[in-house]
Amino acid sequence: MPRDPSMRGRDGGPYRRRRRELKALRLPCWLCGRDIDYELGYTDPWSFTVDHVIPLSKGGDPLDWGNLRAAHYRCNQRKGDQLVPIKHDVESFSTSRAW
Numbered sequence: 349m350p351r352d353p354s355m356r357g358r359d360g361g362p363y364r365r366r367r368r369e370l371k372a373l374r375l376p377c378w379l380c381g382r383d384i385d386y387e388l389g390y391t392d393p394w395s396f397t398v399d400h401v402i403p404l405s406k407g408g409d410p411l412d413w414g415n416l417r418a419a420h421y422r423c424n425q426r427k428g429d430q431l432v433p434i435k436h437d438v439e440s441f442s443t444s445r446a447w
């Protein structure tokens with residue numbers, strides 16, 4: 349996978365900016381669908397975290413908006429390193445008749 353060696357991932361400024369921009373949107377948790385209290389400290393299980401649709405360990409891009417979602421800390425932890433089926437904006441998913 350192409351990866352700019354100058355990009356320092358989670359520790360880099362670009363990632364922090366993404367996180368701040370995502371936080372400013374005040375979106376609900378994409379994993380459980382409930383609102384996130386953005387005033388909570390980062391030690392709270394219901395606080396805001398940036399979740400990656402495709403985990404970084406599986407080649408996900410930490411800076412791609414399409415790969416970033418707002419999530420509760422606890423939901424993010426529960427999900428862990430697994431791939432979660434995306435329930436929305438998946439146009440290429442062609443098994444809609446299976447419902």
Ligand SMILES: [Zn+2]
Nearest residue numbers: 377380420423
């Ligand atoms: Zn949640």
